[in-house]
Amino acid sequence: MKSELKVKAIEKGTVIDHIKAENLYKILSIIGIENLDTQIFIGNNLDSQKFGKKAIIKIADKFPSMDDVNKIALIDPNAVINIIRDYQVVEKTKVELPETINTFVKCINPKCITNHEKVETKFNVQVKDGKVNLKCYYCEKITGQNNIEVIR
Amino acid sequence: MKNKSLVSINDYTKEEYFKILDLAEEFQKNPNHKLLENHVIASLFFEPSTRTRLSFETAIQRLGGKVIGFSEAANTSVAKGESLKDTILTVSKYADLIVMRHPIEGSARYASTVSDKPIINAGDGSNQHPTQCLLDLYSIRKTQGTLENINLFLVGDLKHGRTVHSLLQAMSEFNPVFNFVSPPLLRMPQEYKDFLDEKGIKYYEHDELNESIKHADIIYVTRVQRERFSDPMEYEKVKNAYVLKNKMLEGTKDNLRILHPLPRVNEIDTDVDPNPKAYYFEQAENGVYARMALMCHILGIR
Ligand SMILES: [Zn+2]
Numbered sequence: 001m002k003s004e005l006k007v008k009a010i011e012k013g014t015v016i017d018h019i020k021a022e023n024l025y026k027i028l029s030i031i032g033i034e035n036l037d038t039q040i041f042i043g044n045n046l047d048s049q050k051f052g053k054k055a056i057i058k059i060a061d062k063f064p065s066m067d068d069v070n071k072i073a074l075i076d077p078n079a080v081i082n083i084i085r086d087y088q089v090v091e092k093t094k095v096e097l098p099e100t101i102n103t104f105v106k107c108i109n110p111k112c113i114t115n116h117e118k119v120e121t122k123f124n125v126q127v128k129d130g131k132v133n134l135k136c137y138y139c140e141k142i143t144g145q146n147n148i149e150v151i152r
Numbered sequence: 153m154k155n156k157s158l159v160s161i162n163d164y165t166k167e168e169y170f171k172i173l174d175l176a177e178e179f180q181k182n183p184n185h186k187l188l189e190n191h192v193i194a195s196l197f198f199e200p201s202t203r204t205r206l207s208f209e210t211a212i213q214r215l216g217g218k219v220i221g222f223s224e225a226a227n228t229s230v231a232k233g234e235s236l237k238d239t240i241l242t243v244s245k246y247a248d249l250i251v252m253r254h255p256i257e258g259s260a261r262y263a264s265t266v267s268d269k270p271i272i273n274a275g276d277g278s279n280q281h282p283t284q285c286l287l288d289l290y291s292i293r294k295t296q297g298t299l300e301n302i303n304l305f306l307v308g309d310l311k312h313g314r315t316v317h318s319l320l321q322a323m324s325e326f327n328p329v330f331n332f333v334s335p336p337l338l339r340m341p342q343e344y345k346d347f348l349d350e351k352g353i354k355y356y357e358h359d360e361l362n363e364s365i366k367h368a369d370i371i372y373v374t375r376v377q378r379e380r381f382s383d384p385m386e387y388e389k390v391k392n393a394y395v396l397k398n399k400m401l402e403g404t405k406d407n408l409r410i411l412h413p414l415p416r417v418n419e420i421d422t423d424v425d426p427n428p429k430a431y432y433f434e435q436a437e438n439g440v441y442a443r444m445a446l447m448c449h450i451l452g453i454r
Contacts, residue, residue: 111277113258117235138258139279140160 007043013060015082015089016072021045023076024055030071030150031064038062050078067104073097074105074132074148097125101134106149112139121151156450157264157271161282161318166325168449173290175445175454176438179214183441187453188217194247195221196239197274198230198254203414204274204283207436208251211443220247237266244269249451270450278314284413285318286446287439292323292370294438295409295431299326303367307333308374308394308419310340315413316374320344330355331364335390338380360393366403371396372411373419391418398423411435 019027024044033040039060048054064072064081072079073095083091101123107114114121114136123134123143134143158164164172179185193212197205205223212219220243222228230239236259243250244267252260253274260273260280275281293299304323306316310332320330320340330348332340332355339357348355358364365371376394381387395418396410409431412420416432424430448454 109257111255111257113236113256113262116256117237117262119262136258138261139277141257141279 007041007046007056007058009087010039010041010058010060010084011087012085013038013058013062014064015084016057016059016079017054017082018048018050018078018080019055019057019076020051020078021053021055023079024057026075027055027057027072027079030075030148031068033057036062069093069095070098070101071104071150074101074145077132097127097132099125100137101125104151105134105143106151107136107139107141108143108147108149109136109139109141112136112141114138156452157260157273158282158446158450159260159264159271159273159276160280161285161322163282169286169289169322172286172442172445172449173293175448176290176441177294179441179444180438183214183444185214186216187448188212188215188451191217191248191451192246193217193219193447194243194250194252195219195223196243196250196252196254197221197223198225198252198259200224201253201275203436204253207439208272208274208283208443211440211447214440215444215447217447221251236263240266240271243267249447272446272450278312280318281314282318283439283443283446284315285322287435287442288315288319288372288411288413289322290438290442291409291411291431291435296369296407299323301327301329303329303331303369305331305333305365305368305371306340306374307361307371307396309338309376309380310334310374311338312377312380313374316340316372317344319372321347324348324351324353328353331358331368332356333358333361333394335359335376335386335393337386337390338376361396361400363403365400365408366405368404368408370409370411373416374413375415375417375419395419395421396424397421398427401427401429404429 021044041058044055045053079095081093082089103120105121107121113119122137126133132145195208209219225231240263249270251272251274255277257277257279260271260276264271273280273282310316373396378387408429410429412432414436
């Protein structure tokens with residue numbers, strides 16, 4: 001059986017596929033899964049032809065915003081987002097890192113103005129050795145991929 | 153006007169810096185003008201820095217401008233809890249240009265997005281201090297006749313020193329050779345060495361000041377601060393290894409000049425002061441001309 005089918009099909013909504021298994025929980029957290037009230041199906045440690053084990057998330061009746069896509073790209077740039085209508089994939093997007101990330105990531109520098117005054121964060125996205133680095137527009141310090149903390 | 157703010161050394165092009173350095177040279181020949189006669193400049197020092205503030209205020213006075221502001225945040229609206237945004241919005245209604253120093257990093261960049269008048273960053277925490285870099289460039293060009301192909305020794309705390317980091321970035325445009333002299337704990341951070349590798353610029357690292365300074369065109373000395381060491385023994389061991397003494401300058405190049413951003417503690421022995429190669433007090437004086445030129449450039453006066 002195809003691995004996508006091991007997780008229940010949805011009539012309409014969003015399927016986030018080709019997530020590296022190790023990234024599943026970070027993605028669930030960054031998209032704020034606990035705040036969603038529609039049906040959600042999650043598969044993990046499924047066999048992947050591209051890499052060892054993959055995860056898949058199916059969210060019924062919800063469609064991702066640009067912010068959601070950016071958040072997923074930050075954690076797993078290889079993920080694929082499928083939009084489903086009538087049980088069919090009508091749109092397939094490979095997530096892509098944007099040039100800038102605004103508002104939802106916290107700057108790691110405790111002395112940064114964004115952590116002292118009501119200032120929306122803003123970062124330039126840089127990729128170095130396969131890792132995402134976020135350079136703060138204000139304090140110019142780097143927040144590394146492993147230190148990304150989402151502002152709720 | 154807004155985009156003229158100088159917050160970070162990367163905000164201006166090489167051509168703009170040359171234009172400012174040329175203007176600074178003019179001001180050095182003839183320092184008193186009335187170019188800012190009809191201007192009010194705000195000097196907002198949210199943390200004290202006597203040297204930088206006096207340099208800016210001298211520059212404003214020499215140009216005939218008027219200064220408003222404060223030298224520390226105590227007894228101001230800031231102490232009453234006013235936000236930086238409100239302070240900047242208010243002052244930008246009074247003054248034509250705002251010079252600010254603030255302990256919070258990114259504060260000057262934020263101010264430049266809030267204010268409709270230009271901002272000069274006079275230091276934001278450990279982040280940027282671009283006018284120091286400007287006067288360093290001026291001092292190097294003035295003493296060497298060029299910024300190209302300089303052999304530059306950076307000595308002291310190369311890990312935390314924002315001054316040496318900015319200077320490294322700025323001088324990298326001009327095909328330099330760098331020599332880094334520091335205790336192992338306070339070495340130049342890897343990201344700056346990567347930056348030099350990418351640009352194909354040569355650098356050498358040394359644990360102590362030795363005869364290699366015979367090749368130097370510029371020796372730029374910074375303070376090794378006791379509080380950077382968690383182990384006081386470690387500080388005691390290294391503190392004397394980085395003190396420049398006059399007899400070490402025997403056999404060095406004639407064009408060599410010694411620079412220091414000041415204040416100095418003991419890292420340059422006072423016996424160096426009478427040596428014609430000592431240039432740190434002239435360097436401080438140059439800061440006034442560089443800041444005069446920068447303000448005229450930003451206000452579009454010259
Ligand atoms: Zn920041």
